[in-house]
Amino acid sequence: MAIDFKTFNRIAPHVAAVKKPILLRGRHGVGKSCVVYQTAQALGLPVVERRASQMTEGDLVGLPIIEGDVTRFNPPDWFKECCDYARVLFLDEVDRAIIEVRQGIFELTDSRKLNGFTLHPDTVIFAAVNGGEHGAQYQVGEMDPAELDRWTVFDVEPTTEDWLDWAQTNVNEVVWDFINQNRNHLEHAGEFEPNKVYPSRRSWDRLNECLAAAGMFTEDAKEKTDVIFHLATAFVGFEASVALTDFVKTYERQVTIEMILEKGQIEKTTDFGINDHAALVEKMEAAKIFEEPLPAEQVTNLAAYFVTVPSEIAMKLWTVMGEGNVQNTVALHQTEVDGTAVSSFLVELLTGQAV
Secondary structure (H helix, E strand, O other), rough: OOOHHHHHHHHHHHHOOOOOOOOOOOOOOHHHHHHHHHHHHHHHHOEEEEEEEOOOOHHOEEEEEEOEEEEEEEOOOOOOHHHHHHOOOEEOOHHHHOOHHHHHHHHHHHOOOOEEOOOHHHHHHEEEOOOOHHHHHHOOOOHHHHHHHHOOOEEEEOHHHHHHHOOOOOOOOOHHHHHOOHHHHHHOOOOOOOOOOOOOOHHHHHHHHHHHHHOOOOOOOHHHHHHHHHHHHHOOOOOHHHHHHHHOOOHHHOOHHHHHHOOOOOOHOOOOOHHHHHHHHHHHHHOOOOOOOOOHHHHHHHHHOOOOOOOHHHHHHHHHOOOOOHHHHHHHHEEEEOOEEEEHHHHHHOOOOOO
């Protein structure tokens, strides 16, 4: 059964604590490498990364040297580092490696040593592959039961929220807003046609980097949509590029959190449908605006918005607020809008009867 990254981040430290090797299996571009680095940071360990697919047997076991009348192997620098110091040893694309390399990795995962050199007691081994449930889509080698038994295997299927949480501080707000409101464009879900460009979490990150460097997120971005379209097509494919370009053209009409909380511009949501409201609430949740107590004026503005939204959205917003600082829910509950208490509005939502 596949798990999302939030679950993996909660479970992986328990495996790392007993120094068992961890194998992540999942589709390309979903962020497997990224989550390994995040886990290493949480463990306080530097990462030593090697692409197993690019290694020969000598790259793994090292080169032979003669000492007196004895020949032994001198380990490569990266492996010696993992033996001398506590590290996260990250072996990527293990299922694309040649059999001799995989047999060497077999010994590493089984006994934490190779050619007489033993890993540091606090070094942890991670690996990532495209096999598992999605293996048929890739040119990879299968792992036999004995090989797989040496790993602690996690099949990962990150959620859109996983990416949005990460992207909140890693991509421009335009890209974040687009994915938040057009989640079907984050990545391709069906079969892949040969030679066709598809979006992935990784390709959106790369596109964001390119657009930012090219100055495409300035106020006059809508005048540069031809450039944005061609760049996006190259990174995430035609369909996603068309949708992103249309989004950028009308982005100035997007409603921001600041418009609601700080300026009280509730009228900007007059023509909102339920999906638009849901996207705005999700934007609030991602921005973690309810973790600290809101100023009184912002609570008043939030209350004015709260009583205008559909019941499903009101309950979603109430739930999101409940996960933050309790003072915000108390303050909202006690606020009045046009002489009517928000508490009365909540009772009507829950019971269907006006107070």
